[in-house]
Amino acid sequence: MGKFFAVVLVLVAVLSAYPIIGNYFPLPEDISTHGHLIDSQLHDTMLEAGVAFIGAQLVLAYFLFAFTGRKSDAPLKNFPGGAKLMVIAAFLLVGTEVLALGAFGQKAWATVYFTAPKADALQIQSQAEQFAFYFRYPGPDGKFGAIHPDKIDEGNQNYFGLDPANDVDARDDIVSGELVVPVNREVNLMLHAKDFGHSFYVRELRIQQDFVPGLDLAVHFTATKVGKYEIVCTQLCGLGHYNMKAYLNVKSQDDYDKWLKEQSQ
Amino acid sequence: MHETSVEPVHVHAPPQGFWRKHVFSLDHKVIGKQYYALALVAVFTGMFLSWLMRIHMVWPDAKIHGLELLSKNGAPGGVMTPEYYLSLLTMHGTLMVFFVLTNAPFAAFGNYFLPIQIGAEDMAFPRFNMMSFWTTFLAWFVLMLAFVIPDGPPIAGWTEYTPLSAVGRDAGPGMQWGASLWGISIAIFCIASLLGALNFIATTLDLRAKGMTLMRMPLCTWAWFITSCIALLAFAVLLPACILLILDRHAGTSFFIPGGLVASDRLQPHSGGSPLLWQHLFWFFGHPEVYIAILPSMGIVSHILINSMRKPLLSAKVVIYSMMSIGFLSYMVWGHHMFVSGMNPLSSLTFSFPTLTITIPATILTLIWLGSLYGARIQLTSASLFAIGFISMFVSGGISGFFLAQPSLDIYLHGTYFVVGHFHMVMGVASLFGVFAGTYFWFPKMTGRYMNETIGKLHFWITFIGTYLIFMPMHYLGLIGNVRRYQSFVDDYMSPYLWLHKDMTVAALITGAAQFLFLYNVIYSRFKGAPAPENPWNCTSLEWSIPSPPPWNNFGDRHPIVYHDPYQYGVKGSQGDFVMQDSPEQIIASGD
Amino acid sequence: MASTVAPAVQSAPRLGSRNGAVPVSFVGSSADRASRSGIWVGIFAISMSFAAFSSALFVRQGTPDWTHIVMPSVLYLNTLLLLASGVTLEISRRSLTAATLIESDHARRARIWLLATFALGIAFCAGQYIAWQQLRAAGFYLATNPNSSFFYVLTFIHVLHVLVGVAAIVYLLGRLMASHSTFRRSLFENTAVYWHFIGVLWIYLFLLCLVKL
């Protein structure tokens, strides 16, 4: 039984590691300027965690193999070094690992959250609601119209509750269901929640940030590759959560300008 | 003052009549069994819900015949609606976390064995003890009501994030009365758990038998004691949170609801509340809750390992201190659930360090367990199989914590199946393995009969392998950015990976089915199992020094006096290679 | 001691046991020690809950819609009542410690002061009710603004705790009144501890509502 258990554990270790080593579940391609930091951090962590995982399972397997079904008079031995060794090992191995991951790993975090967007970053506002994202561009005047929750009229495509009748800034605001951005241009995305908590997640951008009602947050990123990518909600927001998505459409500067012109007509 | 009271002292009179004996019993053993039964009902309900969810997830249009009987609106014509999927998800999480992972390893086994293992006749406050079970039962009943009300169960997940959970009807189906029932149920559950924790602590501190020093307490007693200290803080914080939530829902207050929200085309009449406040209060409870679930299993597993290795752990002290530091650290890490929820990015870093640090005591524990196996005489019973399976599971699930503890990786992995795989393995299955191990181990003591070993081993192999087949792939899917809590994967991005989800569903169905072997084994053995002696596993702790099943007052009129710690294995004892805690004989090391 | 056949829980020396034995120095049985640590653990848990409430209040005070309301004047009176009740309970406890027999003057005095404590406790609850009325009269309801919300929540939950204490006092009175009954002193001690705790708790809550940080 012990031998069988050992075999099973070896299989578990090997088969669990196989898809990772064989890279059968590759990360989606990274189209952001900061993503490579996250990816390399993920890679390092995977290496350390993987070694620990396989190591532990194999040791467990070996001990089971060696020390089950022994005769009742078989001598009992203690692991050389005993508990002291274990404690020291844990502190050294894990401690250093913790420090390494903790200290160096924060670079990616810092680039996302501790660096302010450049002054010329493209300002876009995103509103999350049950169950869609809408995006607002300030239009030619470069000013966003104020949001009036009582003016929201979705049947009439007024998702943000703008008041063009009285608010000049709002008249030229461009509202789109698709996040269209120019390539290689930093975007500062302001997140506004209309009803509940939502989250902005673009796998390829390596960006995830919650929309918190009553608390307008912002994320900034630079998309480096033209194409269409999925924006999904990762914060449970109600019955349509699974279907709450939009598309990030990265265009060349020219196409972007063209699109913007079409929209403002 | 005289040494010990000589004349028989009973905390309560011998139970008379059916109601006192079996229903409103003051006997900690009966109460423990009641907790266990409740957990058993809850775990099978929860498992059934997970079946429905997994089936619907991979075959969204499938007609599940008879489901429309469970809920007319939730499954018109047997096809599950998106909101009903979320209802099941919420109920699955709530049932499993509160009524299984808190009740089974902690309340059930703790109630039954903590007093016996410290040589006490009963809990310090038997009436509180009875109350805390029946309050828990009430909480469960209130939660179950959500299934039968027309509105249906809530859809906001077991974390009930505000404002989704706070605005009521406009948040969607199930959020009008279902969510209220949830809040009330959890508030009641908090009160019950506080009573229980109070009882555990007082009992451990003051009702220990003569000679039972703290360091002579078995490791599972230690685990239950530490857990009750954690629970005392955790539930004391969740209770106010639930009260405020209920007020927001029904009294028009705005603790968690900010102004200017428009839901279902209606401007919500609230202002100024803070959704993050709920998240902080909830996770201040929520993270320690993870350790409330896992620590008792660590204790149980250590206790069983020592017995089936026939040798002590490398160091029991280190295990105790590790469990303590885990309990202590568990209060400094709650923020790691909120890395991307708009918390100050700096505090994310300050939360990530203790989170990474908590892996040190966890690693120490693992190394101690592993290292102790070296040079042992391991006997593989169903109990020890599950105990060793626990180690494997704890490693596999715990390792992925490395990833999630780092804010920079959490940016990518948060809210994906990576998280689901992680916590299901480490706090769900691992601590359930502890419960299984405990059941196979203590069943002879509780009923006077053995459980069937063949069925037990079969149960273990299917469960062990099945668990890996279900939850390991979740990590892979998380790495490709598979978002959790989706009722189906409508986006083309996920379609290439649906086959894997289908396989996981099949694995889940098989593994779930195997649990009926366990259920059968429990029920069959209860009545037809082979009769067990007083101390079938040659174990040293006090519960094995009394008849199986124990009499209503545990030790009769005897007042056990403890002479040894419970780790006296591999010695020359009068009864074999061990010496009971309460036997006055000298320890003679076996010659080797 | 061995001769007395006491119902329910055996424990430390009892007043009014049949032979009217004079209690030796207070010796707690394990049950007494348990209930003592029980009360402290309970106090710890309650404090933890109110700490949670407080943190919520601090967060909420930071939000712009917070308007600080003037506390009803009756609260000052209530505070005095509760403090006084603490004193009377202390006197009662002291004289009971000095008491040897249930029929002694000490015991009688203990009874009277305990009765006073009970009255003051009830008066406090009534006073809190009046405070709520005053606040409603001033147009501040539970949902009027965050400050009033917190005030009602905190005071109401505190009053619930006071009522638990009152119930305990009633029970003690019952035991003390009935002669020839056994009396467990540790119960009295614990009730006193609890009662002083809710007194302190009230001072804290009152200050919490009074001052804005």
Next chain:
Amino acid sequence: MQMKPAVITGFALLAASAVALAGPSGGTVTGKVTYEGTPAKMKPIDMSKEPSCAKMYTTPPMAETVVTGASNSLENVVVYVSAGIPDDAAPSTAATFTQKGCRYIPHLLAFQVNQELKIINDDQTSHNIHPLPKINREWNKSQPPGTPPIVEKYDKPEFIPVKCNVHPWMHGTFAVLKNSHYAVTGDGGSFSLANLPPGKYTITAWHESYGDQSQDVTISGTESKTITFVFKAKPY
């Protein structure tokens, strides 16, 4: 007043016979609904979030809050007899409300109190129907593809906004009316209320964003009257 019931039953009989004969018995009110001023410019609906629906259109469909036609005609206006005629029993036929291409067909559905309302999902995606009544009972149900139609009833007259919680742009209206004398203006904004027995009526026209207007008409014999409603349109 003793004879009122008699009168009512009389009217009821008349109406009933009118329906039964299905011939032009009684008078008719015909007319046209128009607007003056500049109505808000309807924007195209952005369905990019729901590809299964978006691909059903070559050019994105327009919002239907204000639908205008040639010569200032106004569509989706309910014209009904608001006073002067007794309530009718609901017809046995069900009023059908279809979700197709992530839009409501029709955008405005008029039916009678207690008439059966049948809601069908023709899309490959799961819809949610959430009518927001003020006086009737509120419900909120999802309808995955391939599930049976949702059948409901309303027991009080009301204009009920309907929304889909899953697709924010999907908005429609239920016009629940007391009697069978109503019409919804289509292309050209014209309407016709037939089979009106002689009498004095109040005719009301209701539009979801322009509100309602009423006119009194008196019908004698089988004459047919023509009336027009003119709504004030606002650019925003």
